[in-house]
Amino acid sequence: MSDVVRKVKIANKLGLHIRPSRHLSALARSWDAEVTFRNEDRVAGADSQLDLLMLCASYGSELEITAKGPQAEEAADSLVKLIEDKFGEKE
Secondary structure, three states: OOOEEEEEEOOOOOOOOHHHHHHHHHHHHOOOOEEEEEEOOEEEEOOOHHHHHOOOOOOOOEEEEEEEOOOHHHHHHHHHHHHHOHHHOOO
């Protein structure tokens, strides 16, 4: 089973702050997959909201999502959609 890799840009103006990091972490944990995020030289496991905040991903930052496991494809695609939808935020 190979890794699934997706790239996506942070679309919401406030970037990856506490609320979006909570949504990302919860969604990632809902799949049977191990997910990591990369922003430049920073890497975070999706299961840690604090680690996601430490990515310092602001508006326009490109995140690389890597997923492994039986539901890797579904996990990566759902996380990309959440980010592209600005985490449900209006701005």
